[in-house]
Amino acid sequence: MTAFRSRTTAPLRTAAPFVIRAERASDVPAREALLDACFGDNRHERTCQRLRDGRAPAAGLALSAVRSGTLVGTLRLWHVSAGGRDALMLGPLAVAADARSLGVGAALMNAALMIAASRGHGAVILLGDAPYYARFGFSVETTSELELPGAFEHARLLGLELVAGALDGACGMILATGARERKARRSRKERMVSCAA
Template sequence: MLIRREQPADIEAIREVTAAAFRGVEHSAPPVEPGGDPGEATLVTWLRADGGWVPELSLVAVDGDALVGHVVCTRGTLDGRPALGLGPLSVSPDRQRAGVGSALMHSVLGAADALGEPLVVLLGDPAYYSRFGFVPARTLGVAAPDEAWGDYFQVRTLSAYDGQRGRFIYAAPFDRL
């Protein structure tokens, strides 16, 4: 398996993997169009067209000729300063629990750190994401866009972290879901 940057030829496969990964998942975003793909698949398309898109942080997992996973971080702000929001993280259903998601997470966090980013936030299951060093954001003084998210809103600090605190705001397309 190879982790690499997204290429233009990957766009449709990313949409397919994202839709399959989130289809039927309890907490996935509802379809934007009735009967359509889960909202996460549309979100990736919206993010790609947004000024918050960071091409260096849209990574795919490829096994042979098959794209089996995708992760993306986009530009958000923390109290008006640059920060990253991670998601969605998508793995083909037949490859879940086989290390693809972990490889993508380690790669995107390493790439973000190499770019000098201070931190990454996400909304997800603490039982899963704590293995990558994520902690409840509130413990570091980082406020979620929605307080009801509680400990599911998490932060991972990187080498350039300097104690930033405040309210995190995702890239604009997240507000469309």
Template sequence: MTALSIVIRHELPADAEAIERLHERAFGPGRFARSAFRLREGVTHDPRLSFTALVGTLIVGSVRLTPVWAGEVRAQVLGPLTVEPAFMDRGIGAGLMRRALQAATEQAEALVLLVGDEPYYARFGFKVVPPGQLALPGPVDPKRFLALELTEGALRKARGAVTPGRPRG
């Protein structure tokens, strides 16, 4: 098998339709009912922290970070992280994760949250959120609610409901 030449770059506005089709293939219509999706409703993902993976001109992966409030702490919710099913198990998801987390660190973000499998995300430093500390807008298996502190102590300060990242005022 030949190695793929994969390019990871910032997501562009013109990528939106292709990424939506990718999400549809990967997650199906049930994606709209998930707690993490509900956090993203009506809030635009952060273009500084959202990336696509391409093989040639074909988008084969995407990761987005969207601003949220974790109690009174500004945070980012990661997701969806999506890889075209035919391109899975080639390191594309890991490459997207590393690039998004690097960008979040460079932008002085303090905390990244996600709902996912701890065995996969632990290699990037994610840990289970302590039970009862934060609440998502809908049911979620507490073992799948994960956090990564980019600033020491950020998770300890985050308490209460996780809500969409609209400005407070």
């Protein structure tokens, strides 16, 4: 009688459909194109964008989702004062149309909230669709007395306390407080050309 040995094979490794990582400078052109595709040409005129203008995102809280070497998602958080309370403002969150069924948005949200909590941030505020963001714990309960410097719908101003009571008593205007964005230094050749012009 011949004994047949079944060969044990290692399970096939299936590559993750995407990777979440810290945003890199090389992501910027693809990020801007993705934001234009998702939010349109007028995205720079929106209320929350006005808060972000000229500001750097919070340290470690600019994330990219990459699939097969292509940027398919982006999320950033920014320092704000929420009626006198330190908080982060989330946005924009954008996912490429061909990657929306992969869970990229949820993965970016979960990663950002985990990082924010681990860095000791107390609260996150955003302007978005309540049904989508409710699954992450966001609600209007903590933001009902807050305002934005521009037009917005109160039902879309949502908050999440990472630390209980972080938004207690938050009342008034949400204002940008983060570090100013550093301008890229021009090369010596660029400076010479602009001086000669």
